[in-house]
Amino acid sequence: MQKQVFEKCHIINELLISEKDNEARQELIKLLDYHNTNELNYNPLVNHLIRETGLFPYLDPETSNWEERFIYDAFKVDVGEQVPLTLHREQSLLLKKLLEGRNIAVSAPTSFGKSFVIDAYIKLKKPNNVLIIVPTLALTDETRRRLYKKFADEYKIITTSDVTLSEKNIFIFPQERALNYINIVNEFDIMIIDEFYKAGYKFDKERSPSLVRAMIKLGEKAKQKYYLAPNISSIDDNPLTEDMEFHRMDFNTVFLEKHELYNEIENNDTAQKSKVLLDILEKNNTKSLIYAGTYSNIESLTNLFQSTYSELDNNLLTMFSNWLVKNYDFNWSLTKLIKRGVGVHNGRLHRSLSQIQVRLFEEDKGINNLISTSSIIEGVNTSAENVIIWRNRKGAAKLDDFTYKNIIGRGGRMFKHFIGKIYILEKPPEQAQTQLDIPFPNEIIGDLDAEQYGGLLTKEQLALLKSHQEEMTSIMGFQVYEKLKSESAFQSSNSDLIKKIAIDLKTNPDEWNGLYHLNEFKPKNWDRLLYKIINLQPGNWEAKNKTFVEFIKTIARNWSKSIPELLNELEDYDVGIDEFFKLERNVTYKFSSLLKDVNALQKEILVGKGYDISKFIGYCSQAFLPKVVFQLEEYGLPRMISKKFQKSKIIDFYDSELTIHKAIEEFNEIGQEQIVRKTEGLDEFDKYILDYFFDGIKITNAQQRI
Template sequence: MQEYIFSECHKINNLLISNNENEAREELIKLLDYHNTHEIPYTPLLNHIIREAGLFPYLQQDSSNWEERYIYEVFKVNVGYNEPVTLHREQSLLLKKLLEGKSIAVSAPTSFGKSFVIDAFIKIKKPKNVLIIVPTIALTDETRRRLYKKFAGEYKIITTTEVEPGEKNIFIFPQERAISYLEKIEYFDILIIDEFYKASRKFDPQRSPSLIKAIIKIGSKSRQKYFLAPNISSLENNPFTEGMEFIPLDFSTVYLEKHELYKEIKKDTQKKSLALLGILTKQKTKSLIYAGTYTNIDVVSNLILLNLPEVDSKLLNDFSNWLGENYYYNWSLTHLVKRGAGIHNGRLHRSLSQIQVKVFEETEGLDNLISTSSIIEGVNTSAENVIIWMNKNGNSKLNDFTYRNIIGRSGRMFRHFIGKVYILDQPPANERTELEIPFPEEILGDIDEKRYENVLTKEQVAKILHYQEEMSDILGLETYNKLKAENAFQSSDSELIKSIALDMSTNPDAWNGLSYLNSTNRNHWDTTLYRIINLLPGGWETKSSTFVAFIKALRDNWFKTIPQLLRDLEAFDISIDDFFKLERTLTFKFASLLKDVNTLQKEILKHKNYDVSRFISYISHAFLPTVVFQLEEYGLPRMISKKLHRSKIINFYDTTLTLHGAIEIFNSLKVDDLVKAATLNDFENYILTYFYDGIATEN
């Protein structure tokens, strides 16, 4: 054993001497895993090699020479915990540049540990206003939970647009929400964009315009910028990262062990199924199963349901029973949970996704998560295995960039030195990712050509001027300039805004029914709902009649259970999965469109008094009390909020109640008292405890 260790150290040292540092680090991590597996203490020689490779957090103090102990202490920083932590060499490099006031765009592996750099910067620099843009609501809550524990005593942590800023603020938003605070904040000390590759249409064609819009408008009020992404080889010249230093880092803290099973499987479905089941039953560990599409999630789910036994676990049985009671008894997830498997996708209720990730982190919880690409942009969790079931991303093939992002989810510092990747479908060919960020034409109408002339071409300036002329003819120059200055429009599609404005000005009588949305009789809504839906024909992923029926049924969301609502919608063949999809579409996409319609009608049809702000508020919060809907982003499901309301612990009908006010109430009460007063069962107690963990501080 000692001879093997010395031989490996010798090999790693030779690689370091010959400047093959990445290969040396990979061999070193495998050697550390060997020590961990066999419970072997590190020797001074091994600690010396760890230091040379820059992996300072892995140093073992007890067996280090004074030089390594010195390095371990020198690279310690305060990241908001009670005790400082040691950064690795490249983390320290980035932190140094940020503390010097530099703006940087960084490409680093998933296992890099980027959050430590952000947290250390906030703790040391103590900026007044920090804005962090993340790609999804799930990452919003994950980031909030991490920062709330550390900084809630000093900063107001804001994740929803209804909250007023405080003296010092950390804003954590998806890009669409970020614009809302542009006029409320004089400046941002730092703009942090996680997964900034999504500014490229190649990687996110639907949402890239809104991210570019945020980068342009918020970037102009930001003193410093820090953009993060994985797997970027080079960054093409573009106006959005101008003046930023691009730093590509290939510095992994775990080793990926790839098993290319697709070579034997080929296209044999039975072999593929047996291979998956073999991996899942080989040993008890945590696995992320990338299915690629919703259809393939069903395929993998059925495979597990038919072949894996139920797990003897009170936690999982309680979870399954809770799902059956509150969502749907015959839902695949209800039965999967009993077999130690969960589902992660972008449609589920936010709290439900968070609860599954929490149960996945438990030793006796879920062992497997079946996922779409939401797992790479919605959660940072620790899994030893990543299994690639299908080389698909929705309707398209996986590109090499996304593939590497997915497999990078295996392994985690201090948990799994070696991440195991099982590839059951042929992966994409290797390619360098050169990030190109062209200016999206959709947002030209929302850009001030004088203020942003340094990022615009002559042709784009000409298009802006032409658009301004058209909109000024419809709205009047003063009104148009006012709306643009207020960032009044939700949509990043300027042409859509223009087409709605033109229709209102030329066909005002066609909008006469708009005010009926304020009626308490939901049968009065139909005509106007269809009119709004038809502004984006084919853009709702379901038939118009089904969507209208869903909106009307959801009016009872606070008063009926989800199983009751599904029974009401049986005639429209709406499954529990459809329910999630339609609710998400209503609260985000449909509500945003209606906000723009309302903004325009106030200016074009103002003499008719059609204001539908109240209805917009209802649908934006899925017809739930506002704070109840907001608390779901914090991990508290509506079903528990309803029980707390009925027990008169918190009055969610109180129009003066704010999200932060509700959190203050929760923090003044104890979990055990709430459980007893609201008669919560064991799993609801578990959820409530998890929710409280997300609103607690370290100090």
């Protein structure tokens, strides 16, 4: 063995001499995996090569000489953990630049460890207000959990709207929620945007305008900016990043071992591909992420696993399956998949369900295989030893090289899996350099001030802005329109939609008569106005208009009825559990945002009517649940357990003064043990969920004062 190690060290050294640092690092990681597999100690030569390649966290102080031990200690930094952690060379370089106050946009692989740099910056710089914009609510909670454990004694960690600020705050939001704080926070010490490539229209057509809007308006309040993304080769000239240094860091801490098995599958034959997939899973008895690409492919894989795999003798998974049957739908395919050690991750599921499955995937005796859409790269920082590309698709479109690299980057994990095994069952996209283009979107022009932002616009866009302002001024008057813009009153980043609503209110005021009836909890009286509102955005609801209207009226009883009861009422409209998730998300996000824009405009245009539907907007934005119950789902606590708390008088969710932070204080004051003892009807899996939930909110007495 020692001879093999020496020969490998010789090859790595030759690569370093030839200035092929990346290749040398890849070979070294494979050598470290060999040591790990064979339980070998690192000799001084291996430690020396670790130092030369910049992988300082991998150094073994016990077998290093004094120079390597010095490096290992010199690159240690406080990231809020119980003990300082050693950064690798490129992490340390980024941290140094941030501490110098520079604005940085960085492209680095998934395994780079970008979060450690953020944590170290906060610990060392001690900023007052930190804004972190993340792409999804799932990643919001994951980031909150990480930072809460490290910084809740110094900072108020804020992930929801309408929160009273503390002296020092860390804000963690998707961009749409972040915009609510434009007029609340005067200054951010640093604005961090994770996955900032989504500002590019070609990467996220639906949400890029709102991210660009956030980058402009919140960026003005930020003393420093730090943007992060993977796999970007260059950034076009644009006003949003012109004051930033761009650093491309091809610095992997794991090695990706690719198995191009699509050559063995003739014409993408499904039967052949299924056999190859099952063979991979049988031979690799470790955790596997299976990228399905589309919801229909998830269904195909679900059928494959149900027909092939037997139920496991696993008490934890059986409990979870029974919990899903009781609380969701006994016919749901996931209830059967879970018993076979397979989970499903997609963007439609309730936040708590996605979090529970990721937790089970991380458990040794939990879920073995996780089928996913692209949500696994957008919504959670998890990884596995094996990543299997079942389909080269992202929805209807083929995967581009950028997204493909993002997915396979989930393979491997520092200190756990030196080598990530990538199994490719369909021909991957051609390799390409990815330039990030951030064109200024026409959709948001109407929300900008010509004097303040004119320098960002083309001549054509300035003309468009002038035309839009003239039309809006003619409808509601110059001062009123300017007031709404200055207050950032509009949720939509689509100026044409705002104009369309304003014109409809102005020209058809009688059609909006009785709008206030929506505030009255009488769903049978809502039909006419619900149809009126959803027709402002036809085709936006992923369901027939009648189905969507009936769904809204049905989930008005979301707190008083169980999901199985609601599904029973929705049977006539062909709304099953998957459709339920999708439509509920559309109500809480798309529909409530539209309502807010309608309300902001009608209060200024239909002045004599005196309408205000804020109460109904509140109902919709929280899925007709008590506000804190809905927010707690983002923290990993399902509504079913909150109902049991309410019934057992553990906490009063009807209390109008209750906030998410007050609720967390109450949970901590009572304590997990007492809550479990006093709550009626908790089953064993409820208690498992509570372990996960309390792990994310535990605070000390000092933290309770923040």
